Amino acid sequence: MSYQELAGIHVTLSDGVATVTIDNPPLNLADATLLPSLRAFIARVRHDSDVRVVVFDSADPDFFVAHGDMGFIIDPQTAVEAAGAAIAAVPDAAVPPTMNLMQVVHEEVRSLPQVTIGKLVGLARGGGNEFLMALDMRFAAIGKSGQAQPETLMGIIPGGGGTQYLTKLTGRARALELILGGELVDAELAAAYGLVNRALPADELDDFVDTLARRIARLRPEIVAAVKTAVNAAAAPVTEEGLTIENEVLTSLFTPDAATLAQKLLAAGAQTREGERRLEEILNATLSEATDGTRAGRP
16 A cells, blocks of 8 residues: 655554555645645545554654634635545545535544554644544643634634534543643643543654554554444543534634634734744733724714
């Protein structure tokens, strides 16, 4: 199976483990380049009997996947074009009409027969964190990682499965806290809340994940399949109905006001390397400015 021509990712194979390194400069955005490539990879690896574990990491030490491209908010046509590219990448796979592109990619990776592991160094916000949550397991580097669902501060809601995945992982109360508050969560709090399996010292993360992945890869495929089937039966499933509701609510919020807010955020430095390091500061300042302006205009 060949994975070499996929833009935005590099794939290496060793001892039953496929390591997918996300490399989509300048920010590893979930955009019209990365999403179709991820979908194409997922479709191919599903049928690759030589791969028993898939590890996702990043070539960028600052960003795992920064978040979804804010251009999708400003110009919905770019999202339509990205979806078209993703469909073209896997033309024989049906796409539910009630789900958006991110939901489709995340659900497809979530349904892989292989065990999937996320190795988090750097920031994963929005669609980046949703992709991470769709994996079977996640491990985060202490002092290096951060996770957030800041969409409410952008005038929308998490729409790549985030409302569903986050609630299943952390529980209703913590999901409401993280989604409505938009807080950046460090590795220790992420582990305490159940967002990641473990928070590990940064210099121990590679060895831990590599050892775990290779240990699982040595198991017979039928053992892994049986474990995933049994555990999935015990866990409350994410349903297409829930994802449909999420997508309907999200779509209703793609308004001119949301596009204007997105343009203000970009002007303030969002989707630049420096701005993304302090994105919560930019989001809160822009939201406060917009709120103060609305209040000032009241009679």
